[in-house]
Amino acid sequence: MKTLLKGNIALCEGAIAAGCKAYFGYPITPQNEVPAHMSRRMVELGRVFIQAESELAAINMVLGASVTGTRAMTSSSSPGISLKQEGISYLCGCELPAVIANIQRGGPGLGNISGSQGDYFQATKGGGHGDYRMIVLAPDSVQEMYDFAFQAFGLAEKYRTPVMILSDGVVGQMMEPTELTTHCEQTLPAESRNWILDGCANRKPRAVKSLMMADGALEQHNWDLKKKYDRIEANEVRCETVNIDDADIILVAFGITARIAKSTARTARSRGLKIGVIRPVTLWPFPTAIIAAAAKPGRKFLVAELNMGQMVEDVKLAVNGQCPVSFIGRPGGGILDDDALLKKIAEL
Amino acid sequence: MKKIFSRPESLTPAPHLYCAGCGHGIIHRLVAESIDELGVREKTIAVAPVGCAVFAYDYFNFDVTEAPHGRPPAVATGIKRVLPDRIVFTYQGDGDIAAIGTAETIHAANRGENITVIFVNNANYGMTGGQMAPTTLIGQKTATTPFGRDAKRDGYPLHLCELLATLKGVAYLERVTVYNPKHIFNAKRAIKKAFQNQIDGKGFSLVEVISQCPVDWGMTPLDSVAWVKDVFIKEFPLGVFKDI
Amino acid sequence: MEKVIIDADKCKGCALCIEACPKKCLILSDTFNKAGYRPAVFTQKDACISCGFCFQVCPDIAIEIYT
Numbered sequence: 113m114k115t116l117l118k119g120n121i122a123l124c125e126g127a128i129a130a131g132c133k134a135y136f137g138y139p140i141t142p143q144n145e146v147p148a149h150m151s152r153r154m155v156e157l158g159r160v161f162i163q164a165e166s167e168l169a170a171i172n173m174v175l176g177a178s179v180t181g182t183r184a185m186t187s188s189s190s191p192g193i194s195l196k197q198e199g200i201s202y203l204c205g206c207e208l209p210a211v212i213a214n215i216q217r218g219g220p221g222l223g224n225i226s227g228s229q230g231d232y233f234q235a236t237k238g239g240g241h242g243d244y245r246m247i248v249l250a251p252d253s254v255q256e257m258y259d260f261a262f263q264a265f266g267l268a269e270k271y272r273t274p275v276m277i278l279s280d281g282v283v284g285q286m287m288e289p290t291e292l293t294t295h296c297e298q299t300l301p302a303e304s305r306n307w308i309l310d311g312c313a314n315r316k317p318r319a320v321k322s323l324m325m326a327d328g329a330l331e332q333h334n335w336d337l338k339k340k341y342d343r344i345e346a347n348e349v350r351c352e353t354v355n356i357d358d359a360d361i362i363l364v365a366f367g368i369t370a371r372i373a374k375s376t377a378r379t380a381r382s383r384g385l386k387i388g389v390i391r392p393v394t395l396w397p398f399p400t401a402i403i404a405a406a407a408k409p410g411r412k413f414l415v416a417e418l419n420m421g422q423m424v425e426d427v428k429l430a431v432n433g434q435c436p437v438s439f440i441g442r443p444g445g446g447i448l449d450d451d452a453l454l455k456k457i458a459e460l
Numbered sequence: 461m462k463k464i465f466s467r468p469e470s471l472t473p474a475p476h477l478y479c480a481g482c483g484h485g486i487i488h489r490l491v492a493e494s495i496d497e498l499g500v501r502e503k504t505i506a507v508a509p510v511g512c513a514v515f516a517y518d519y520f521n522f523d524v525t526e527a528p529h530g531r532p533p534a535v536a537t538g539i540k541r542v543l544p545d546r547i548v549f550t551y552q553g554d555g556d557i558a559a560i561g562t563a564e565t566i567h568a569a570n571r572g573e574n575i576t577v578i579f580v581n582n583a584n585y586g587m588t589g590g591q592m593a594p595t596t597l598i599g600q601k602t603a604t605t606p607f608g609r610d611a612k613r614d615g616y617p618l619h620l621c622e623l624l625a626t627l628k629g630v631a632y633l634e635r636v637t638v639y640n641p642k643h644i645f646n647a648k649r650a651i652k653k654a655f656q657n658q659i660d661g662k663g664f665s666l667v668e669v670i671s672q673c674p675v676d677w678g679m680t681p682l683d684s685v686a687w688v689k690d691v692f693i694k695e696f697p698l699g700v701f702k703d704i
Numbered sequence: 705m706e707k708v709i710i711d712a713d714k715c716k717g718c719a720l721c722i723e724a725c726p727k728k729c730l731i732l733s734d735t736f737n738k739a740g741y742r743p744a745v746f747t748q749k750d751a752c753i754s755c756g757f758c759f760q761v762c763p764d765i766a767i768e769i770y771t
Contacts, residue, residue, distance in 0.1 A: 461705045461707070461770040461771065462770060462771055463768060463769070463770050464754060464756065464769050464770065464771050465756040465759040465760075465767070465768065465769035466759075466768040466769070467765045467768075471765060475713075475714050475764065476763065476764055476765075478763060478764075479716075480716035480717060480718040480741065480763075481716070481718035481719075481720055481763060482763050483763065484763065485762070485763030485764050485765065486760075486761065486762070486763050489765050638761075640724065640761070641724055641757040641760040641761060644760045644761065645760070674718075680719075681718035681719060681720055682719055682720070682723055685720065685723075
């Protein structure tokens with residue numbers, strides 16, 4: 113049975129179903145439903161909710177809960193996610209699992225409160241300091257807000273690394289029928305708990321740290337992280353493709369823009385245009401191989417984003433000059449629609 | 461012969477990397493002895509700061525996590541809320557707790573988080589080479605106040621205990637020092653009480669320890685303890701600021 | 705066995721113990737330890753009252769006291 117839910121509420125329920133035991137947040141539009149919903153549900157369930165004094169405090173409370181092996185999350189929107197970057201870098205350096213949702217709004221600066229995809233670079237290229245990567249999931253529906261929130265915790269624990277759900281104000285605010293599947297709560301298996309801090313009874317004391325001052329230690333740590341990131345790239349790429357086999361033009365889009373692109377492709381097909389869609393679901397690891405395989409001579413790529421052109425750079429790297437790659441975008445809270453995409457397709 | 465004073469179990473055998481005469485080593489021992497005497501070593505999770513005590517995980521013989529600069533109270537909040545039966549404490553310097561982390565400190569205190577905070581005030585940023593701290597005295601020369609701290613340019617020494625004393629969430633605030641054995645005994649009593657308060661569920665307990673930093677102050681260890689006695693604690697009066 | 709045992713390699717020669725000792729039982733060595741410090745040395749063995757003040761002020765926990 114499906115329930116009509118707002119994207120931000122579905123995100124909460126997915127996290128709760130995954131056994132998220134602690135939520136730490138701070139108000140910012142357009143994600144305010146998340147802390148508001150969590151403030152009631154987490155308390156009802158006897159779990160932890162704190163409205164933190166800042167985004168900095170919230171991400172560090174997540175860090176604290178995470179060092180104990182407890183499933184914890186925070187959420188915010190773009191300006192608040194900027195404040196969390198310090199904590200994200202530490203989570204990566206300390207190899208701690210965590211889930212962070214970004215319900216993107218227009219930027220830069222205070223920007224506006226409309227949905228946007230201006231944080232692609234920040235999410236996928238390392239918004240914080242140092243050499244790290246973060247798994248980034250981009251939902252394009254309310255159902256995926258639920259599902260990805262659920263799945264993010266498992267991914268985070270499997271690789272001991274933070275996972276970001278990069279959504280936007282449109283998906284966060286829209287309502288759709290959503291299947292709330294009954295999930296079993298997952299917990300960290302015993303053999304994977306050999307790093308957590310819960311008091312040193314019957315074992316040697318442990319330390320969680322990212323500071324590595326010994327000669328060569330930090331370089332080795334970075335190479336170890338690289339091996340982990342390589343494993344993630346090998347195993348966790350997720351990508352949706354629609355009618356790309358015979359396509360003359362392939363639209364590449366993520367999140368809400370992919371939803372629009374899929375609609376545009378259907379309309380175009382009904383008019384006899386062979387349009388396909390590639391939708392990266394994980395923005396990192398990026399589906400480079402899938403795009404590269406689709407980059408056959410004679411084909412054209414059109415990348416659509418709600419920004420000035422960010423993911424298009426990764427698409428160009430994947431296409432590697434085999435096909436022309438064009439871009440259409442609207443930054444600052446503007447929304448693309450069928451008409452705009454069809455007009456651009458006609459120009460190609 | 462009977463051994464009456466020796467290294468507590470809650471300290472590892474690792475030699476301290478602190479400078480000769482630095483108060484951190486004394487304060488580490490007082491924390492470790494308190495935890496041993498309360499029998500909570502195996503339940504303790506410490507949060508280390510960024511600053512001289514960043515290597516606390518090498519010295520303390522219990523679980524320790526790192527935290528970003530100034531964020532230990534938020535990290536400790538996350539730990540304590542999900543594991544309320546563990547003993548959680550932060551160990552922070554003046555820059556960590558009262559400059560970059562002021563918001564985290566005040567709000568953890570205001571929420572009445574049931575944690576213990578050990579605040580080492582040595583009137584400068586030790587780790588980075590003796591720059592001005594929020595607690596640097598007026599006229600005190602540091603790496604970034606070469607002409608002495610000037611209130612018009614640099615503001616005034618920040619008195620954290622006095623500031624936090626106005627908050628309802630705070631259970632216990634005391635300022636102590638470690639410049640001689642008498643004060644060290646008193647500091648031990650205060651630190652142990654701050655941990656006992658947590659065991660008793662009383663809420664946020666903070667002990668500010670006025671400590672010497674001989675190398676960054678440009679003094680011998682003996683001159684530095686004399687400066688604590690004659691100058692430093694005149695600006696930062698010792699005593700209990702709150703005890704519910 | 706002596707009442708005050710000093711771990712000469714842990715000692716950094718800060719002399720806080722020498723200042724704290726009420727019976728003036730400690731001095732700084734004329735020789736250097738492995739780290740290049742002149743460690744404290746327990747000399748006035750009969751005068752020591754095992755008060756532990758030297759232990760209390762030692763930042764390096766380099767002293768053990770026996771009675």
